[in-house]
Amino acid sequence: MFSRFVLFLSLMLVPATQGLAQIPMGEPSTGKEGLDIGVSTNEIAITSDFRGADLTVFGAMTNADDLLLAIGNYDIIVTLEGPRDYATVRKKERIFGVWVNTDSMIFEQVPESYSIASTRQLDDPTQLPPINTAGVGIEHLALNPTGYIRDVGELSDFRAAYRRLKLAGGLYQKEASGVRFVSSSLFRASLRLPANVPDGVHIVRAYLFKSGTLLTQREIPLRVVKTGLEQAITDTAHNQPFAYGLLCVLIALVTGWGASIVFRKD
Amino acid sequence: MRLFCFALSGSTVTIYLPIAELSVNIFIILGMGAAVGFLSGMFGVGGGFLITPLLIFYNIPPVVAVATGANQVVASSVSGAITHFRRGTLDMKLGSVLLVGGLGGATVGVWIFSWLRRVGQLDLFISLLYVILLTTIGGLMLQESLRAMRKAKLNQPLPLRRPGQHNWVHRLPLKMRFKKSKIYLSAIPVVTLGFLIGILTSIMGVGGGFIMVPAMIYLLRIPTNVVVGTSLFQIIFVTAYTTMVQAATNYSVDIVLAFILMVAGVIGAQYGVRVGQKLRGEQLRALLALLVLAVGIRLAIGLFIRPQDLYSVAVGGIGY
Numbered sequence: 001m002f003s004r005f006v007l008f009l010s011l012m013l014v015p016a017t018q019g020l021a022q023i024p025m026g027e028p029s030t031g032k033e034g035l036d037i038g039v040s041t042n043e044i045a046i047t048s049d050f051r052g053a054d055l056t057v058f059g060a061m062t063n064a065d066d067l068l069l070a071i072g073n074y075d076i077i078v079t080l081e082g083p084r085d086y087a088t089v090r091k092k093e094r095i096f097g098v099w100v101n102t103d104s105m106i107f108e109q110v111p112e113s114y115s116i117a118s119t120r121q122l123d124d125p126t127q128l129p130p131i132n133t134a135g136v137g138i139e140h141l142a143l144n145p146t147g148y149i150r151d152v153g154e155l156s157d158f159r160a161a162y163r164r165l166k167l168a169g170g171l172y173q174k175e176a177s178g179v180r181f182v183s184s185s186l187f188r189a190s191l192r193l194p195a196n197v198p199d200g201v202h203i204v205r206a207y208l209f210k211s212g213t214l215l216t217q218r219e220i221p222l223r224v225v226k227t228g229l230e231q232a233i234t235d236t237a238h239n240q241p242f243a244y245g246l247l248c249v250l251i252a253l254v255t256g257w258g259a260s261i262v263f264r265k266d
Numbered sequence: 267m268r269l270f271c272f273a274l275s276g277s278t279v280t281i282y283l284p285i286a287e288l289s290v291n292i293f294i295i296l297g298m299g300a301a302v303g304f305l306s307g308m309f310g311v312g313g314g315f316l317i318t319p320l321l322i323f324y325n326i327p328p329v330v331a332v333a334t335g336a337n338q339v340v341a342s343s344v345s346g347a348i349t350h351f352r353r354g355t356l357d358m359k360l361g362s363v364l365l366v367g368g369l370g371g372a373t374v375g376v377w378i379f380s381w382l383r384r385v386g387q388l389d390l391f392i393s394l395l396y397v398i399l400l401t402t403i404g405g406l407m408l409q410e411s412l413r414a415m416r417k418a419k420l421n422q423p424l425p426l427r428r429p430g431q432h433n434w435v436h437r438l439p440l441k442m443r444f445k446k447s448k449i450y451l452s453a454i455p456v457v458t459l460g461f462l463i464g465i466l467t468s469i470m471g472v473g474g475g476f477i478m479v480p481a482m483i484y485l486l487r488i489p490t491n492v493v494v495g496t497s498l499f500q501i502i503f504v505t506a507y508t509t510m511v512q513a514a515t516n517y518s519v520d521i522v523l524a525f526i527l528m529v530a531g532v533i534g535a536q537y538g539v540r541v542g543q544k545l546r547g548e549q550l551r552a553l554l555a556l557l558v559l560a561v562g563i564r565l566a567i568g569l570f571i572r573p574q575d576l577y578s579v580a581v582g583g584i585g586y
Contacts, residue, residue: 046282088580112581164577165578229284237284248513257345257348259341263345
């Protein structure tokens, strides 16, 4: 299906490239660069054997300047943001030899999961500064503390800890050079959803940068849903907790009672 | 039923736990349930005090481990209680009085549990309670069983441990007559014991038999033959109640995890009982004591060694 889409796109783009070829080299192309993206699926199902999933985002740049493209002045970054929620970061300290949570900080509305793919290494020191200010990338996600803060000086430590732990837990992922150009204007990005990906509405965002300046961005929602039995269990547990608890107890009673019958010796 | 398909087809070994929200290796969970079931059958204990720490060691969130552990104990206690009921070694009246305290304790326990979770001290508190209880009880059991083994070696008859028929417990008011147990006892210590065990059930996910049985024998002087059956009777109801309350307040009972543990547990228990009958009582108790101590020490190490990362992240803010 994907290859057919590529074929379709490339057929459509043939006249455009032919048109561009007639423009003398070095002369800037008329029209603003644009970006279009599509996702291999708009729904990811979490089944009982879910071990994570791969998401392919493909897209096309329109009105790209061939020269700038050739020298690599365009950068494409694709991100997948999970549903947002508050996050509490706690810090342990040693009290009488035992490690106890003593300090905490709450960050408001941060994505529960975040993966990023880019044409170039994002933490490259040669990276142009404007990319950094766009709030794109794990290092540049806004982490705003809320509530009472005991020590403002510790804020950066808590922010660093949040990013480190999310990366270590696999919920935040950075895949450098995960965006590959299939042709001069077609690109493909691979993003990985971890096994513990939260369900809810995720957002696929693609950003186009020219010489480090954000030109345009596109976004597509991606739904991650628990399916079948998983969905039914989660729904019941949260919407009818009493019935759910009763069911758990009944299953336990039947299992225990059944065992006493099956294994009865007399 | 789809669960079975996945387990039997062998096409995959991971299973997604909807409440714990993570994928686990189904064979590890089955093995865990079977091993604990085997031990519980062998030693005649509920096994909740082993299941919960094991689940925590396997990275199941403690919140889910405790609530699911309580659910699993319901299943493992039912078959035992049925056996005792058939044999007539179950005192319903005594069990009911214990239960009154137990339900009150479980309610208070779940309230404490939710509060600890909110302030971020739940994991520490669960570990601390386990370390204190497991090392104390494991130590006492080991000491007692070693003494019994030495006595057996010297061919001395074991003294019946019933020194003095009365202690302070028997001078309390509100006395009740328990016909089956053939005792006349104040309701106060019985309700209090039930209450304390109820708190432990909801915070630790255990049945509490390993505390209740010695307390009933040595403190309340209840005849040994009815103690196990009666404690199992009360454990069923308190753990069932705890499962319900945990499901309603913390949404933390994982039915898939609980079911796998239960099935593996009840089967493992059958084999454990057979092996247990071949081993000598004091040797069995010494083995159990060592096991309890080992789990306690493993948890204690976790409290004292410097964690890999001093920080931790939880989804949600205050009041989630």
